[in-house]
Amino acid sequence: MAIFLPCFISIFLILPSFITAQTNKNITLGSSITAGDISSSWVSPSKDFAFGFQQVEPGNFLLAIWFNQIPEKTISWSANRDKLAPSGSKVELASGRSLILTDPRGQELWRAKLSGGSPAYAALLDTGNLVVSKQDSVILWQSFDEPTDTLLPTQTLGQGAQLIAPYSEKNYSSGRFSFELTTSGNLALYTTDFPLFDSLNTNYLDYESQGLGFQVVYNQSGLLYLVGNDGSILRYMFSEDQASEHVLYQRVILEHDGVLRHYVYPKGSAGWSVKSFAPDNICTAVMQRTGSGVCGFNSYCQFRDDSKPHCLCPPGYSLLDPNYEMGGCYQNFPSQNCGNPSNEKEYDLKVLISVDWPLSDYEHYQNVTIDWCREVCLADCFCAVGIFEETGDCWKKKVPLSNGRSDVSVDRTAFIKVRKD
Template identity: 40%
Template sequence: MAAFVLPHLFFLFVLPYFSVAQTNGIVKVGATLTATEDATPWLSASGDFAFGFHRLDNKDLFLVSIWYDQVPDKTVVWYANGDNPAPRGSKIELTADRGLIFSSPQGEQTSISDPIIGVVAYGVMNDTGNFVLVNKNSEPLWQSFNQFTDTLLPTQIMGNGKFLSSRQSESNFSQGRFQPSRLNGDLGLRTVNIPGNFLNDPYYFLSTGTSSGSGSGPSSDTLAFNKSGYLSIFRDGHELVLSQGDDARAYDFYHRVTLNFDGVLTHYSHPKAKTGNSTGTSIWTVLWTVPANICLSIVKNAASGVCGYNRICRINIDQRPECECPRPFSLLDPADDYRGCVPDFVQDCVNEPSSASNLYDFYVVTNIDWPTSDYDQLEPYDDVSCKEACLTDCMCAVAILRGSCWKKKLPLSNGRLDTSLNSKAFIKFKKTNSSSQNPALPVPDCNNQNGLVILMSAFLGTSVFVNFILISVMCLGFLLIYRNKLTTIGKAESVVERNLRCYTFKELLDATEGFKEELGRGSFGIIGGEKAILTYWAYDCYEEGMLHALVENDAEAISDRKKLERFLIVAIWCIQEDPSLRPTMKKVMLMLEGIVEVTVPPCPHPFSAMGRSGA
């Protein structure tokens, strides 16, 4: 095995250097780049990769970076100034003595390519995505592959003492909170305390080693990504394949492995552009991801969790975490999604009466918890006594009924949605605040297709029977919005099989054939001897992270999954069986526009939950 692995590893190391000798993609000494929208970057021979100034979204700032130039969204794979984006008019020059020199509009200079030992003859933007500076003998003096950011590219190797580092958010390229590193011989993913560099215990292990020690000594662990898209760990002459590639189709797809800003390590692929054509609306496809559920992986007594304090983490269809503030909490900083949430009211232990039943009430949410925020355990307790215990305790912000009654204090940490909990969360809120938040309803805009479905939900969501009908209308609205061809779904009579999974619309239509009855004769159907209703199905799609089933795996809809998910969540709020939980029309419109935080909805049919448990 070792005889095969070592040459394999050697080949991975030297492949980028062999490609330096090519004649295309060369950048001469003295060449410059300027930070403007229309600046021409330095392209690789194939045109696959570009080096230059990449403008940040909706900002007059630029990132010195390398990106996939043939991909519609110009995906960034390396960057040099993530903590300090460049203003318009900044420049880069390739010099013989200092390599790549960055100059601000004020004339301040810094070297991007430190250290340079020798004289630079020219630079090469390789088809591997590696930008290399070489001497007159074509020997590399500096290369971007040795300065790791958040992404590995095929032929790139991360050896001992090197590590990836996530960015701070999707659009903020500052140092983030996650990185792979070694601990006692194991290579794992860890959180970083920012500001500072202290590493917490791993939340996921990429490999399990046998060496002992403090974890500060040398290691033979090497993370390598070969040209066929195989991600492997090499240790002591052995290869552990983490993610499979495709030797036969290696040249038909782009590959990258990215440590995302939310701590999920993901292997992506993307079809290459055809000759003289564009990839159009193609998107990056997830081939492999770890951990499977980061919301449940990170549980630290001294940490806020994936999403920050007082937030709830849940996994979406791409196994990526979505973070939300529960009611009655709001984002501390709308510009920073990970600073956590703060309560919308102040609980006064000094001036408020000891009996607070007339001041406070509870929002009830199922299957969420903040497991590291307990300060008291009460048992045996039921719903009434658990709420009463929290209501009369001014330190109690949330009570979780899960066997025992667990009282929680602020700040709430490591919040997550976990469908295996079989729990109820009683989240305290002040009645005086909520009673004032009932403005008059605005006149609905019937030409606003995005809001039409949800507006109908708010007006019609007055009974269980009507809820069944409006979910069908809501699903039809999704299909219209996302141009799905199955426009006949409105004829499905709220019938769906209950088999602990979410069905697609095609399966729903096929299953309901022969069971169509007049609308109004009932919202129940029987398939395989079991009863079910469409609201259950739609909520299950949301809870199980299978939003793609609502749009029949439509690529265009899934590419805008956040918008799709927001619509569905707002609809679920609007069809709550408990009328007091339904938002006002003003808040519905604000949620639809993304102005107001759309929080995790409870089960819309809690009074029917017992009837579903055996389905």
């Protein structure tokens, strides 16, 4: 049932300007920060958040906002995730211009796109929102309007706005998944046309808003919900999991593995803990007609007790990048030679239970035995994997294998063709 919030929308829209008027720690025109100066940052009045440069790899920096009073210094927003700033780069609140990031040669890397007028000051609010304002406190730009992968309490997503997951746990550049409220009012989690992002690919969790979604709200209590055009709450993202009074900080992030997670940092704790997440099982949720699925090509996804997907290579395959398990696997032996029939004797089949690669098949047989399925793949030089189901169905798969998953719900046996030596 929809819940109506009288005057909800109009009250919320005037809130940012009110908050700006309350802050007493403004950043003046001409103020700047240089990448590499670890003592330099702009801090919110409560000191809960800081804005400046964080080094993410040797010699390269992310212009970011982070949680400032916890050991992890967790990043909540960044400006240049896809174009890191080298040491010596500078961000400046330039008089008559904007908040601008330049490299050591003065080349512009990023700027805040102001809505109109000249900036008078900037401020990092206690909500974690960085704002650039006119003299009369009217906001010209705010980081809350341009989120990267994270939402903070009091932040919203309007129609056409999205979160884009990072590429990997340590690589903050744009990755393969998005959480978007479309301009037509539909809310969903999507796989992206990585690395282009010019259109969306497949939704793997549809919040069934039927085009009625107006705004995603993450309120101060920790509730994340979708508001309709009429101001009613259409649905909650995490089953109304309101944060307790013992929570110090909280955030919602679309992580590199495609899972939307609600994190809390309880008072006196040693770190972040997951309160809720969606979808329930990312490994079985994603099914791409084109693309690799959750894990890279030729690998398969296994969802474990830690509530995270793990990407594994089948026998005879190795990770393309040993430091990035979602990057896919390659066949580390010569493929079967179709021009040499006797070559078949040099190959064997390894068995994996409850594993499948949907949509990678090129032949399908019915009413056959498991032994027949095994032998028909072994004899076919094109067959990389044979899949058998107890119903008597048999599929031949070719590389690259996609949408790989391992789960108790997958009632199939996989035969992986490998070279004997």
